[in-house]
Amino acid sequence: MLNYRSAFAVILFLLLTSCGAFFNQPYKQERARIGETSPVTKKLKEFPLPQEPVVAGVYNFKDQTGQYKAVENGSTFSTAVSQGGTTMLSKALEDSKWFTVIERENLGNLLNERNIIRSTRDEYRKNQNPNEPNLPPLLYAGILLEGGVISYDTNIITGGAGARYLGVGTSTQYRQDRITVYLRAVSTSSGRVLKTVYISKTILSQAVSANLFKYVKFQRLLETEIGFTKNEPVQLAMKEAIEKAVEALIIEGIKDELWLPRLSEEATAKLIEDYDSEKDEAITTELYDRFLTERRGDYAVSAALGGTLMNGDLANPQLAFNSKLGFKRKLNPYLALDVSFNKFNLENKELFNDGFMSFDLNLEYKILPFDNLTPYLFGGIGTNALDYFNTIEPKLQAGLGIEYLVKDNLGVYVFGEHNLVFSDKLDGVVSGSMDDMFYRFGLGVNIYLSTPNTKFNQRKELERLKKAELKALKKENRRQMQEKNKSARQNIKDN
Template sequence: MKTHSLIKLAFLTVTIFSLHNCTLFNLPNGSEKSTLGENTYYSPKIRNLPPPKDKIIVGVYKFRDQTGQYKAAENGASWSTAIPQGTTTILLKALEDSHWFTPIERENIGNLMNERQIIRSTRKEYAGNDANESSSLPPLLFAGLLLEGGVISYDTNVMTGGIGARYFGLGAGAQYRQDRITVYLRAVSTSTGEILKTVYTSKTILSTSVNGNFFRFIDTERLLESDIGVTQNEPVQLAVTEAIEKAVLSLIIEGVKDNIWANKQKNPFDFNKIIDDYSSEEKINDSRIIGNKFPDQDRGKMSVFAYAEGFKIKDDYVNAKMNIGGKLGFKYFFNDYLNAEVNVNAVTFENEGIFKKNVLMSELNLECLLLPKYKLSPFIYAGAGMFPLSNKTLYKAQIGGGLEYLVSQNLGLRAVSQYDLGFTDDWDNLINGKRKDMGVRIGLGINYYFGSKKTKN
């Protein structure tokens, strides 16, 4: 059997097996039964709050989508709204789950009044002499508070990004997109009309896509191609529910802090812990921006770093080889963006079978961190360096850049690349032509921050 026939048979076997067993890739392969609705992060928090001193009767007439936003469509216009239209129902469920409020029906008060009138008319018609007594109904509850507000913003493509690579027909990539919704909720006293408290929450909506593909010519007439990918979109309904539940939780906590209402004093320390956690979140939120996970002062005034680097010389010989070396250094930050760096690093100059030399270099760089308030930030730097070689000192310049990701308040992971620009042509002890010797390096490492900055008020 020919080679391409064997490849074709193997490819068809794998394809049929993959399509038959979609669960291999966590893909649905049939209909699913109905389930209870999913919980959000704040669902158990509002359910497990300490009980109130007295439940508050609250009415919600309208808590709706105020954005006017429609779903984005690639082709033509879409008349489907981006925000669910049942946000009043979501709010009433959150109020009920909290056990701090007694929600009463006000959104469809007309239906309720009509039904009560039907009950009175029916009882009066068939009660005979006892018509007046039997036709009476218990009085409706009236609300001490009205809750107003709504979903006031839906911002698309707040943050987008991706990464991908392709090599000889084999490729893979990943993309993400963040949208953002904003909710405002206010409590209004029905006796005075005073706005007692207003809270505001927001929630990001994440969409991710991962894909891979492969194609290659088996021979001049046959092309083998394969694709696989998974896309996941966070449901907008769950994001709206979480933002509303967070708003209800914030309203309860801030109301207790301002003595608008009170919890039952079985164990006051239970609620004190909740208030302390909420106050800590407020302090962090004071200096937060969109996409930011750390306040300004979290990156320290100084840092030490260590990299593992691969270095490859670009000289007059052929067969240059990349070898692994290392770099140790210290940074001092003038401000959030700019720092000075000094380091020592060990590299190896090698042309396979021709020349090899271990070299110890020292460098001085000026670095700019482009997005210091974000967890993931690109950086660029430039500077000069020197190293001893063959009983003399050689000088060079370097430029570089990369990405830093903060895994904690003090620790950052770095991916870096650098280009070394030589001033002479004798790094390999050979002067040949006008071209100067140079070097290329790529590396991975850690950056540890210490020393606090002055906090800006």
């Protein structure tokens, strides 16, 4: 009975942890629906109107990769990306209201139909109505929009995690692909390429599974498995990338005054400023979504608590207490000087226990200075002294650590450090040919007293000031409203 209850509990746990997949299972056929939109679609539809729409022609916005869809045993004859790029681009241009899109993809069909209309009108003009009007001329394009999907990279990131214990296991896997599009505007009067933009979009696939494989009784095997997979549609990713390319092309044209919006100069400048900020952020972001900007200030104070471990001539070293206070000065994004004061004990069980202080000067090297999480190495010189400065000895220290920025001005770090003292008398015993040494490790915080003067931080500070100003304005309006209501109540009471 106990085994059945355990198995039932495990199955119930698996069901509950994956209930989101069960509640969205396609148990029945779904009716046709209007196509999905992306955040960029909404942004395009709400974009400021132009002073005058530009007549644009799109002959072919095609897949230039020639890549076929990958499968486990090779590839198929299905293409990796949609072949309807021209249609997607035409829809994005229409949504933006900045372009009057004219038919050019199937121009032959259009010309044939116009010939049929022209012939029919000629016959009608001869036989019935000599005043039948001629067919109006076709619109011609002011610009041509060219480009296409220039790359589709699969498996740029793959990974996962899993665990299994006593027949119960779970696992997760993910994969990321990447699609890239180029879009350029070409003047039909001169043939000059006016602007070219480049947009990329990642495509995420995820899989989660859980399983149970357990003997609940002699010759009674219980086996169950649950899981689901989510694949971001390539068509939606391609659509969003094309829409983003149209948005970027419009703003790039506004910057160069190729076309102008129906906005004031201040609003136009704000639109361009927001786009430039997004562009600067994109430029400083590497392929795997690593935003490369300076995050740590020039000055910081640090504090840490941890332990020490003696390595000398006596046996049975014991873990003892260590505390640290320090000050850091950044030399460049990679290097910093660290001055610190340490108060600690060194102990060997029932043989030695004494208190020490040390003053250390270290050069610190951050391996990933532009990331929130960075390993770092450090090394330098210092002095080791007993609590009452009875002895002062020089030493060398070196170590490594990992720091994580919790906030812009607050970092949490762990460290380990090896200290070599130029003496064999640290534990009061002289034995052998090697000098005494000890180890320190701990957990600490860095409080940065400033922020780097980057465009990213300037924009964040400006946003913070705007939010503070808006909050103060709302508070003042609320106070005035309360005073007004109070005065009105007083007037009613007096009357």
